[in-house]
Amino acid sequence: MDKAALRKEARARWRTLDRKALSEGVLEGLLPWLRERGFRDILLYHPLPHELDLLPLLERYPARYYLPKVAGKGLTVHPFGPLAPGPFGLLEPTTPPVDPRVLDLVVVPGLAFDRRGYRLGHGQGYYDRFLKEVQVPTLGVIPEALLFPRLPQDPWDQRMDFLATEKGVFPTVGSDDGGGEGGGW
Known part of the structure; x- marks a missing residue:
């Protein structure tokens, strides 16, 4: 399937899920992982x-948090603070941008x-x-129901x-962090 068809299928799957319960489930597994690694500056x-x-x-986890903001064709990084409506129905920070090199997890x-x-x-x-442009560890967040074996890649x-x-x-x-074939799944 091409990306447009996969987006349509993914949106249909999302509509069937209990987002609140899944969010809590992800948080329960994420908290010990964050504590173990000690991330301090996190882009949410x-x-x-x-x-x-x-x-x-x-x-629930003590750190400095930041949010992205759409700026032209890119994203800027802002300390978490007051929010205002932005493009695409997103709430975006109104705080001044910071250098993204402060981040240790995205x-x-x-x-x-x-x-x-x-x-x-x-x-x-x-x-x-x-x-x-930002070379820090990255963490994708997704329900198992939206985890595909392989997506097309550009x-x-x-x-x-x-x-x-x-x-x-x-x-x-x-990945270089022990993912190998199977990656813990």
Whole structure:
């Protein structure tokens, strides 16, 4: 299937899921993983209606949190703070931007992921352009129901280092962090 058909299928799958329960399941596995690694400066995202909501991390895991903001064809990084409506129905920060090199983890939503860590987004390329420039660990967040064996890949697609699902956090298949074939699945 091409990416347009996969986006349609992924959106249909999302409509059948209990996003609140899945968000809590992902958080339960994510918290010990974060504590073990000690991440301190984390780029989160403000969830769209079909995405998992990880904002409870703000109260459950002590760190400095940031949110992305669409700026032209890219993303800028802003300390978590007051929000205002932005493009695509997103709530975006109103705080001044900071250098993305402060980050030590980028948490990325998606319509779907595959076990290699490739992401199916909305097709605008914001995260791919951003991740190409910011060299820090990346964590894709997705329900198991939206984890495909393999997604089509374009040369500009950026691969996640880890994936978090309601079953836990795993290195992506073939990653240098012990993913190998199977990646913990």
